[in-house]
Amino acid sequence: xxxxxxxxxxxxxxxxxxxxxxxxxxxxxxxxxxxxxxxxxxxxxxxxxxxxxxxxxxxxxxxxxxxxxxxxxxxxxxxxxxxxxxxxxxxxxxxxxxxxxxxxxxxxx
Amino acid sequence: xxxxxxxxxxxxxxxxxxxxxxxxxxxxxxxxxxxxxxxxxxxxxxxxxxxxxxxxxxxxxxxxxxxxxxxxxxxxxxxxxxxxxxxxxxxxxxxxxxxxxxxxxxxxxxxxxxxxxxx
Numbered sequence: 001x002x003x004x005x006x007x008x009x010x011x012x013x014x015x016x017x018x019x020x021x022x023x024x025x026x027x028x029x030x031x032x033x034x035x036x037x038x039x040x041x042x043x044x045x046x047x048x049x050x051x052x053x054x055x056x057x058x059x060x061x062x063x064x065x066x067x068x069x070x071x072x073x074x075x076x077x078x079x080x081x082x083x084x085x086x087x088x089x090x091x092x093x094x095x096x097x098x099x100x101x102x103x104x105x106x107x108x109x
Numbered sequence: 110x111x112x113x114x115x116x117x118x119x120x121x122x123x124x125x126x127x128x129x130x131x132x133x134x135x136x137x138x139x140x141x142x143x144x145x146x147x148x149x150x151x152x153x154x155x156x157x158x159x160x161x162x163x164x165x166x167x168x169x170x171x172x173x174x175x176x177x178x179x180x181x182x183x184x185x186x187x188x189x190x191x192x193x194x195x196x197x198x199x200x201x202x203x204x205x206x207x208x209x210x211x212x213x214x215x216x217x218x219x220x221x222x223x224x225x226x227x228x
Contacts, residue, residue, distance in 0.1 A: 031215060032215045032216075034216070034217075036219070041200075041222070041224070042221050042222060043113075043115075043202045043204075043219035043220050043221045043222045044153070044202075044219045045219070046111070046216055046217075046218055046219070049215060049216055087152065087153075091215060095158075096155055096158070097143075097153075097155070097217060099152040099153045100152060101151065101152045102152055
């Protein structure tokens with residue numbers, strides 16, 4: 001059964017304090033691993049797609065990496081506006097997105 | 110690019126009434142649209158997948174007669190919650206995946222969500 005586990009559940013950072021969010025997954029035939037950002041009361045906002053182990057993608061202060069078992073979302077020198085819930089999802093042979101429960105990030109000035 | 114809208118953004122209705130939620134892809138054609146439900150502090154739960162011009166595929170445990178989905182065009186899908194009850198109160202989010210009849214992209218782009226409250 002396809003499964004996604006995200007850790008930590010919640011993360012509090014001081015502005016400028018870099019950290020990483022983890023997404024562990026098991027999936028039959030990985031077609032893609034996706035990272036989304038979700039603000040309270042809004043729909044998820046697409047960040048990255050990773051397709052194969054070793055792949056990395058960057059956008060501003062965010063960098064996503066992928067291995068055969070997990071993905072990391074690295075946040076470098078975060079700002080308060082980076083506060084949100086970050087969701088990881090995988091797509092396997094079933095074509096559906098299987099989401100993790102997310103990491104709630106709070107960045108304090 | 111890749112903008113998805115939902116209407117309404119919130120709705121309050123009486124128990125027993127029906128509510129229709131629209132999902133539109135504004136700047137791309139979406140051969141496939143998805144409907145999710147999200148409870149407070151929980152992740153997204155897929156309810157159904159709809160392909161333009163064909164019947165929706167519902168996930169196990171989702172009542173297809175209660176949650177009617179129509180995907181009449183490449184830019185519009187609707188979800189109708191029939192005979193709504195308080196337990197149907199939730200945050201409903203749609204997503205759209207770009208593609209044509211020969212090419213399908215992987216990324217799903219999400220709408221802003223609709224907050225449904227049934228009294």
